Amino acid sequence: MKILLTIISFFAVFNIVHSQSNKKLNNDLRSYFKVVLNENIVEDSVLLIYQDNQWGDVNGIPKSVVKNKVGRNLIITFKKDDPFIYGNLTLGEGNYIFSKNIIEPGDSIIFTVQKGKIEIDGIGKEKYQFASEVKCQFETLDQKWADSLSQVSKGSNDFTEINVNTMKKDLIDKRQINEEKKQLVLDLLEKYKPRLSAKIYDILKLDYLIQLDVEYLQLFNTDIGYVVFKKQENVDSSYMILDKIYNDYYKDQNINTSENFARSRSVTEFHSEKLRNHKFQNKVSFNSLNVVRYIINNYSGILRDRLLTIYLIRKKINSNNDYLAATDALKCIKTPYCRTLLENLKGNSTPGSKAFEFSLVDSLGKTVKQSDFKGKVVLLDFFFTGCGGCKILNNQMTDIVNYYSNNSNIQFISVNVDKDMEKWKNSLRTLEYTHKGSVDLFTNGLGSNAEIIRHYNIVGYPTLILIDKEGKIISTKPPRPYDEKHKSELIQLINSAL
Structure with missing residues (x-):
């Protein structure tokens, strides 16, 4: 009898432990978010929008939307091998609580919205608090940047020296603001470092520092594009003026093939913008086949696969040249989710493919x-x-x-x-x-x-x-x-x- 009771007790304890272990495993693959309002706000719904595989809110890549009432849980279930994702949390359709934030399995966060501020608490709160602090301090610096901008319009039909000087001033101002922002990010990262995992610390550093390089490169490319568009004979001299300012600031990011590097939302955007810059630097006209071959020859690993995917998704398949480019890309892409996205794109939009049965x-x-x-x-x-x-x-x-x-x-x-x-x-x-x-x-x-x-x-x-x-x-x-x-x-x- 004593032996029987011992056996029964053993299996009872085993079942409880096994049940708790399974529950913990399931919870480890989920994240929970709740928004609480401490003031009279009309909105009564909350939306969490995200993309799998670390895409940072990229148009053309499928998004998942989780919607619930204010005060109720929003739950994300992660794929087994997804270490983190990026997501946007909004109150109603457009009031952002956070944007392009890292979300990890196991996060359980409560956002309390009060007049003029948001309080953040729960498991994994540190990366959200970091992002919130960066946002607030960036807004102050952005106002400084806006105040320093010249009021001279770039929209004039006449291309004059003052336009180039305005662009030059914009680039110099942007460089100064970015240096301040980078130091701010580094200081805040140091503050949060003891409470962040090494992996998330590295990703946050990449995301925020390289994003500033993305913005600078976008400004430069836009200015050069304007120069080219307005008056061809001024391109060389104008380009030299702007290019010197750009090169004084810009330090090329080493092409790192580590997974952490490639998974950062800003890294893919940075190298996508570099493709535009390469076109201007070499004064060449890139068609899709040439761009794809350039990526294949100059990048490798996950970063190469993500760059090929994001380029072709944005470009779309509208011609035989695009079709050949997608075919070449698929020959070398090894990352499964990138292959799936491009195969779907190729099958859904190629001339001659079956139209969607809406x-x-x-x-x-x-x-x-x-x-x-x-x-x-x-x-x-x-x-x-x-x-x-x-x-x-x-x-x-x-x-x-x-x-x-x-x-x-x-x-x-x-x-x-x-x-x-x-x-x-x-x-x-x-x-x-x-x-x-x-x-x-x-x-x-x-x-x-x-x-x-x-x-x-x-x-x-x-x-x-x-x-x-x-x-x-x-x-x-x-x-x-x-x-x-x-x-x-x-x-x-x-x-x-x-």
């Missing part, structure tokens, strides 16, 4: 599908209310719509990505974004998370997609009819499919 509602609530238009050429036009470029494109499309007004073999379809249905319906009445006779569809308030948007990797508006009578893609970037030449090209492309 199922959306029109303004009367009727469900409309892609297959409903078999036997017709379809031109999809994606827009949102308030989009200035979408209004302009709609005006430019008027002649095209009128040209085919008596042709029943083509259907113009608008697809709206607004959050609010009434807002969309009101926009239809104005005819600012669509035409009479168009089939007008709504993504049910899902916006960028709608399946059709994710399938076609739509990251900007307006976007046109042309589909043939068999429901296959002709082009995910057909000509926009902003002048007679492009109007003729679009008509020719449509006619070839009729």
Whole structure:
């Protein structure tokens, strides 16, 4: 009897320990967030938006959205091998509590929103507190930067010496502000270092210091792009002036192939921006195939794979050259999640691939599908209310719509990505974004998370997609009819499919 009781007791204890062990394992693969309001704020919902595999809020890469009421838990379940992710936490649709923050498995954080400040507490709070402090102090320095900017507009149609001098001053000012910011980051990192893991300390250091180099490089590339655009004969002398300022500041980051280095959100962005800079430095015109081959020849490992992926996702596959570039990239990419993203991109947007079988509602609530238009050429036009470029494109499309007004073999379809249905319906009445006779569809308030948007990797508006009578893609970037030449090209492309 005593032996039996001992055996029963052993299994009871074993089951409890085993159960607790499993519970701990499950919790270790999750993160919990709760937002508490200590003041009268209208918003009652909280959204946590993130991307797997350390992508730092990159357009065109699938995002996951977790939504709940204020005061309730938001829960993220991590993939087994994901050491951390980047995420955005917002109150309602756009009031950021944090942006592009590192989130680790096991984090359990409470954000208490009070007037003028946010208190952060819980397991793993240190990296969120660090980010919050950096944000507050950066805002002060950014105001200093804004106050120092010259009021001379770069938008003048005349290219003058004062424009180059303004750019020169901007670069010098930016350099000074960045040096202050870098020292601020290092000081705060030193403060938090005892409470951060070595891995997270290294990632935070990369994220924040290299992000400042990204911003500086973006400013330089924008200025040089402006010089090139405005007046070709001034490029060399103007470039030399700006390039000296740039080289005085810029110290090339060594290409490190470690996983920590490659996983940093800022590192990928930095080297993506370097590709633009390389184009200006060498005064060459990069097509997609050349860019892909340059990345393959100059980078390796995870960083190479992530650079190839992010470049092609942003570029999209709109031509045979793009298709060949994606094919070359896939030959050398070893990272599984990068391969999956590019294979999906190649399969979903390549001319001749099957169009997405959407199922959306029109303004009367009727469900409309892609297959409903078999036997017709379809031109999809994606827009949102308030989009200035979408209004302009709609005006430019008027002649095209009128040209085919008596042709029943083509259907113009608008697809709206607004959050609010009434807002969309009101926009239809104005005819600012669509035409009479168009089939007008709504993504049910899902916006960028709608399946059709994710399938076609739509990251900007307006976007046109042309589909043939068999429901296959002709082009995910057909000509926009902003002048007679492009109007003729679009008509020719449509006619070839009729």
